[in-house]
Amino acid sequence: MRRILLCILVAVLIILLSSAAFANSGPTYWQGYPSAGMMAVDGNCPISLVGEDLVFDFSGWRGNDYTITGGVTATYRMVNPTGEAQSVQMAFPFVGSVGSLSADDVTITADGVALPYEVYIGDAVKSYANRDPQTREASLKFENIVNTITGQTYTAENFGKNEKGKLYTIHVEPTAGQAINFAVDFSFNREKTKILTGGFNRLEWDEHKVSIASWCREARLLEIFVLGEDINLRINAYTDGELTERTGLFSYRVEEDEKEVKTYLLEYVNKYGNAERLDMLSDVQLYNLYAKAFDEHLSRHMAIGSEHDIMAVGEQKRIITLVYTVDFPPESQKEVSVGFTAAGTMDSRETRKPLYSFEYILNPASNWAGFKDLNIEVIPPTAAPYVVESSIALAKGEDGVYRAFLDKLPEEDLFFTLYAFPRITLLDRAYGSLQRRFGYFTPIVLGAVLPLIVVAAAIGAVLKRKRRLSG
Known part of the structure; x- marks a missing residue:
């Protein structure tokens, strides 16, 4: 009986440890990049932000891509407290590729009127998987982003533009x-x-x-x-x-x-x-x-x-910055809105279902003369309706929408993760470990392993009972 039990355990270990015959046909990790708030190109701008509504709407995502994509709209209520008219040049940076750049993905308005904008191409970025602010790529620092906003022609080492x-x-x-x-x-x-x-x-x-x-x-x-x-x-x-x-x-x-x-x-x-x-x-x-x-x-x-x-x-991920100008009459308030498409980081390496993470860099707002009242709203997709991690406390409403209100700018940027279940359990992580090893063959492996485990448990119970009776 013990020999049978040993054989079963060996068979289970062989199945669990032999991953060479299995492979994923899709990615287990799909890199996303942070979105960011707008900033003034002029650091001495007198304009204040008296309110911001930040809405992440992923309700239209139907699981037809590797990661969640959706519309993000940032609406700013901005005040010119001075007695003089202000023409303020603003910048909105994001990570994307020239090859996927589309005017349909971007809307910029002031009091409902569409604003013209110019596109500036910045440095390529490689990865943003590490959220530690101390180790972020220099290209994602806003002072460096502003430096890429230039109309100067590139000077090459190997040729001249007029050569x-x-x-x-x-x-x-x-x-x-x-x-x-x-x-x-x-x-x-x-x-x-x-x-x-x-x-x-x-x-x-x-x-x-x-x-x-x-x-x-x-x-x-x-x-x-x-x-x-x-x-x-x-x-x-x-x-x-x-x-x-x-x-x-x-x-x-x-x-x-x-x-x-x-x-x-x-x-x-x-x-x-x-x-x-x-x-x-x-x-x-x-x-x-x-x-x-x-x-x-x-x-x-x-x-x-x-x-x-x-x-x-043209296919490399890089900093792309939209630059536009908003005119403020003396002692006036305007509502400026920026809409764009955001894609999250998909990670299915550790859990049963993929984790979808998003980051929104809030700190550009600190460059304005003042800031208060931030409203955040996250509308999750049906495939991942739960926020399981967030840098800011998000309360779930009866309508399934997560919300937060802050009366001042938080010290850290917004980060949140969407998941298919309300929380990540040990079983989720165990399944994720198997999935990382066996990929799409995980259900087959579980189907083979679970009966062996049940049989092993039954044999173990019988052996234990025999020892108790013989003792």
Whole structure:
């Protein structure tokens, strides 16, 4: 009997400790970033905040993404106590990507009237998983955010914005209805020449030459932009991916033009980027973002780049700041509202269901001349209707909405976590531990383990009873 019990326990341990055969098909951790209140660009602004209503509305989320997203609206009642009119420039920073930037996600109004705004692109951020204020990334400090609000053009180390380069535009067309692998070979001195290609999807180089290629099934337009010492193009076409089977069943035409770096780079990003998203950015912001990406790529000893290298920065999470101006008549009050979309951090590494955490940086409000009366409202989604952790006490109403009122600005920023259950129990954490190990196979593992545990418990009870009777 004891041998049977030992075998059962060994089987349970083997199941629980053997995780190599299991894997998740989705993320167990999805990084979110903090939202922030607006701030005055001028630190000596006389405007006071006499009330703020902060509403997080996640009721529309239906679980169709890895993490909770929803609308956040911050409504500020602002007073100009002076006898003079004030035109106040304000900034609203958030973390997002240029590739997902949309005017539909942002609303800024003053007394119900929509305000125009400009978009400024800041530094990339890597992670905000550590909430310790002492270890936050410098890029998320507000004095650093303000420093990124600039109309100055980026100064590159490897080229000048007005430097002229030679643009080779290659018109390629297969002539027999068969796809070709169009290839261009050339040699160049990496110290004297910098190159940006467009439309190619293959790059190989050795100490003697560089080969770039692209499959063409129909007429294509390819580009090679050369800065510095010129290159000689050697053109061929192939029918295979290894570039060994040459073909003459194609036609091509090469056009040469001279263009300044800034002019070409703006044309380049509009051609290979999302034009609808990029329309929100000024030419200076566009150039700064992608010129810096190209410059840093070249500085990594990569003397040749492509749209795959340069345009990738559009998907990086970075500080994006909206700058707008509110005009206050003398001794007046205005209601300024900012609406945007926020995404939380999803973490399913420790619990049965995912935890969804949100942070809102309140401290920019300390830069105003005065602050009082903060109303907070959190409308959770049905999939995660409970606040299980919060830096500020949130009271749940009969309508399921969490609320708080503070008569002054709190010392710490707002942080709260949503969960599917009212509290996190030991069973939740135990299930989370199994899920971290076995992923979506956790229910199968539990189905296999629980009967063994029940049998082991029954055998243990029988053995205990026998010992008691024999004693």
